[in-house]
Amino acid sequence: xxxxxxxxxxxxxxxxVFVTGLLAGRKEIKGEEGFYTxxxxxxxxxxxxxxxxxxxxxxVFIGACGWAFVAGASVLWMIPGxxxxxxxxxxxxxxxxxxxxxxxxxxxxxxxxxxxxxKKSNTIRIVxxxxxxLFFIPYMASxxxxxxxxxxxxxxxxxxxxxxxxxxxxxxxxxxxxxxxVIWTDxxxxxLMLTVLGLFPIYLVVSEGGFTxxxxxxxxIDPILVSPGAGATGSALLGIVIGYLFxxxxxxxxxxxxxxxxxxRDNKTLRQGSxxxxxxxxxxxxxxxxxxLAGRLRMPNIEDPEFxxxxxxxxxxxxxxxxxxxxxxxxxxQSTYSSQLLVAVQAIASDLVNxxxxxxIAEEKAVKLGRVTMALLGIMSILLALANIDTVFxxxxxxxxxxxxxxxxxxxxxxxxxxxxxxxxxxxxxxxxAVVTSAWYSAGLGKIxxxxxxxxxxxxxxxxxxxxxxxxxxxxxSKI
Amino acid sequence: xxxVPFVVxxxxxxxxxxxxxxxxxxAKTIPEESDI
Numbered sequence: 001x002x003x004x005x006x007x008x009x010x011x012x013x014x015x016x017v018f019v020t021g022l023l024a025g026r027k028e029i030k031g032e033e034g035f036y037t038x039x040x041x042x043x044x045x046x047x048x049x050x051x052x053x054x055x056x057x058x059x060v061f062i063g064a065c066g067w068a069f070v071a072g073a074s075v076l077w078m079i080p081g082x083x084x085x086x087x088x089x090x091x092x093x094x095x096x097x098x099x100x101x102x103x104x105x106x107x108x109x110x111x112x113x114x115x116x117x118x119k120k121s122n123t124i125r126i127v128x129x130x131x132x133x134l135f136f137i138p139y140m141a142s143x144x145x146x147x148x149x150x151x152x153x154x155x156x157x158x159x160x161x162x163x164x165x166x167x168x169x170x171x172x173x174x175x176x177x178x179x180x181x182v183i184w185t186d187x188x189x190x191x192l193m194l195t196v197l198g199l200f201p202i203y204l205v206v207s208e209g210g211f212t213x214x215x216x217x218x219x220x221i222d223p224i225l226v227s228p229g230a231g232a233t234g235s236a237l238l239g240i241v242i243g244y245l246f247x248x249x250x251x252x253x254x255x256x257x258x259x260x261x262x263x264x265r266d267n268k269t270l271r272q273g274s275x276x277x278x279x280x281x282x283x284x285x286x287x288x289x290x291x292x293l294a295g296r297l298r299m300p301n302i303e304d305p306e307f308x309x310x311x312x313x314x315x316x317x318x319x320x321x322x323x324x325x326x327x328x329x330x331x332x333x334q335s336t337y338s339s340q341l342l343v344a345v346q347a348i349a350s351d352l353v354n355x356x357x358x359x360x361i362a363e364e365k366a367v368k369l370g371r372v373t374m375a376l377l378g379i380m381s382i383l384l385a386l387a388n389i390d391t392v393f394x395x396x397x398x399x400x401x402x403x404x405x406x407x408x409x410x411x412x413x414x415x416x417x418x419x420x421x422x423x424x425x426x427x428x429x430x431x432x433x434a435v436v437t438s439a440w441y442s443a444g445l446g447k448i449x450x451x452x453x454x455x456x457x458x459x460x461x462x463x464x465x466x467x468x469x470x471x472x473x474x475x476x477x478s479k480i
Numbered sequence: 481x482x483x484v485p486f487v488v489x490x491x492x493x494x495x496x497x498x499x500x501x502x503x504x505x506x507a508k509t510i511p512e513e514s515d516i
Contacts, residue, residue, distance in 0.1 A: 076492065080495060083502075087506070215488050226485050271507050272507070274506070274507050275504055278503035282496035282499060286496060
C-alpha cells in the first residue's frame with residue numbers, strides 16, 4: 001500500500017472531478033440535443049482538452065510506457081500517423097462535420113451518417129449502432145479494469161471493490177449532467193494529464209544529465225532501444241513503420257472523438273484547437289516513451305513493464321506530487337470511459353430505439369431513456385470487467401482499429417467526395433472495414449502489418465465500388 | 481561518449497517540432513469553412 005499522503009491527494013482530486021461533473025449538470029437539460037451534445041456550445045479549450053483526453057486512455061500511462069520499455073524509440077513512428085490523423089480531423093473533416101452536423105441536426109456520428117445517406121430506412125443506423133456498441137462495451141470494461149488496478153494498488157482495497165466504485169463514480173456524474181458533465185470533467189482531467197506528461201519526462205531527462213547523456217545510457221543498455229524498428233530491418237522494418245502510421249491515422253474514425261466536433265461552438269474553435277491538439281499528441285507520445293525508457297535505467301528488473309509509470313512515481317516523487325500523478329493516470333481512464341459510455345448510450349437509446357418507432361421519442365422521455373440505458377451499460381461493463389475473460393481483452397486490443405476502419409474511410413469519403421458514396425456503399429464500407437480488420441487480427445497477421453491498414457483499404461474499396469455498382473438503386477446524398 | 485543515432489533526434493524532437501510549426505502555419509493560412 002502506498003503512503004497516506006498519496007491517498008489523501010488522490011481523493012481530493014476525485015472529489016474535485018465529481019463536483020465539477022455535478023456543477024456541469026446544474027444547467028437544465030432540454031432534450032436530446034442538450035443531453036448528447038451539450039447544446040453545441042463548447043469553446044476551444046474544453047473541445048480540445050476533451051477530444052484529446054478521450055483519445056488518450058489509460059493506455060498512454062500504462063500500455064505506451066510499457067511498450068517503450070520493451071521496444072524503445074520505434075514506437076514513436078506513431079507520431080507521423082497521428083500527424084495525418086489529427087491533421088485530417090482538425091483541419092479537414094472536423095469543420096465540415098461540425099457545420100453539416102449542425103445544419104441537419106445530427107446528434108451523433110451514426111445519426112449524421114443516417115441523415116445524410118439513409119433517410120428512408122434504418123440500415124445505416126442499425127449497422128453503425130451494432131458496431132459501436134459491440135466494440136465499446138469491452139473497451140469500457142478494460143478501462144474499469146485499469147481503474148480497479150490503479151486504485152487498488154494505491155488504496156489497498158480489494159480489486160473488485162475499486163473497480164465497482166470507479167464505475168459508479170463516473171456513471172453518477174454522467175447520469176446527472178450527460179454530455180456537459182463529460183466535457184467539463186474531461187477538461188479538468190486533460191489539463192492534468194498534459195501537465196503530468198509534459199513535466200515528468202523533462203525531470204527524468206534532466207536528472208540523467210540531459211538529452212545526449214540520457215540516450216547514450218539507453219543505447220549502452222540495449223542498442224535496439226534507439227534503433228528505427230526495434231532491431232528489425234528490411235521488409236519487417238517497413239511493416240512496423242507502416243503499421244504504426246496507420247495506428248495513428250485510425251483516429252479519424254473514432255465515434256467518441258468525432259462527437260467533439262459535432263458539439264463545438266464554431267469552426268474558429270476547431271482552428272484554435274488544432275494547434276493545442278498537435279502539441280498534445282506529441283507530448284503524450286514522447287512523454288510516455290521517455291518515461292518507459294527511463295524505467296530501463298532506474299528499474300530494469302520490474303516484473304511487469306506496464307507498471308513502470310506508477311512504480312517510478314511512487315519511488316521518486318514526493319507523496320503529495322505522486323498523488324497528483326496517480327490522479328493523472330486515473331484521469332486518463334475516467335475521461336475515456338465516460339466518453340465511450342455516452343456514445344454507447346446514444347447508439348442504443350437514441351439511434352437504435354428510433355429505428356423501431358414511427359415517430360421520434362418525446363424529448364423528456366428520450367433523456368430518461370438515455371439515463372436508464374447509461375445505468376444498464378454501466379452494470380454491463382462492470383460485469384464484463386469482473387468476469388476478466390481473455391477474449392474481452394483480445395477484443396479491446398483491436399477495438400480502436402475496428403472502429404477506425406469501419407467509420408474512418410466512410411466519414412472521409414462522405415465529407416470530401418459525397419458524390420462517390422450512397423447508402424449501400426456506406427453499409428458495405430462499415431461492414432468490410434470491421435470484418436477485414438477483425439479477420440486480419442485473428443489470423444495473427446497484425447505482426448506483419450497493423451490490422452487497420454488492410455481494414456481501411458478494404459473499406460475504401462467497398463465504399464467506392466459498391467456505391468458505383470448500386471448508383472441506379474440509391475443516389476448519392478444532396479449537397480449541403 | 482557514443483553518438484546518439486539520428487533516428488532518436490528525428491522521432492523525439494524534429495518530427496514533433498515540425499508538426500507543431502506545420503499546425504500553426506495551417507491554422508493561420510487555411511481558410512475556415514464558412515459558418516451557417
